Amino acid sequence: KQEVTQIPAALSVPEGENLVLNCSFTDSAIYNLQWFRQDPGKGLTSLLLIQSSQREQTSGRLNASLDKSSGRSTLYIAASQPGDSATYLCAVPEAGGSYIPTFGRGTSLIVHP
């Protein structure tokens, strides 16, 4: 059974810092890996989707990498802003089966001015 771990659980940084959020998973047989953002009391917004054959994806100030062999993904946030404050979750669907995604518990990020 896939297990997904996110480190750190919480992060508080001043504006402008470059950040790295980590996601690790136990079963490397994956379809893809997806990063989400969740604002308090809201649904999840998809940030980046990395297919199993890819090593990274970029969108604006966000860059996500995937290393299947080591079971790791990182989300890099450049030049953080207060508007980046949210919880960031990674999700890994099961491969070769039901495609049910397993979520990490998230990293709660606060960027203060």
Next chain:
Amino acid sequence: SAVISQKPSRDICQRGTSLTIQCQVDSQVTMMFWYRQQPGQSLTLIATANQGSEATYESGFVIDKFPISRPNLTFSTLTVSNMSPEDSSIYLCSVVGIRLNEQFFGPGTRLTVL
């Protein structure tokens, strides 16, 4: 990308009553899921909504408490039955798109049970 709407966006209900949440997607999708997120917690998968057949429930969730319908590829409902304060949560509808298998979420339904 898929655009998902949920109704209602929030509700306050009395103990012992039931609430049906609707989820509508603007395009055909391969899979639809219902999640619960209790205060301060991560997501918990309730069930996979199957078109034209009974939903597939995760451990700890049963059809009598959370009946689910999915009459077609773009619509599903989740009912929270005989509610208690412990059911107070955000309920989220989620879909997996046909292309790229990307997952999308609705805005959620915030339920408070008194």
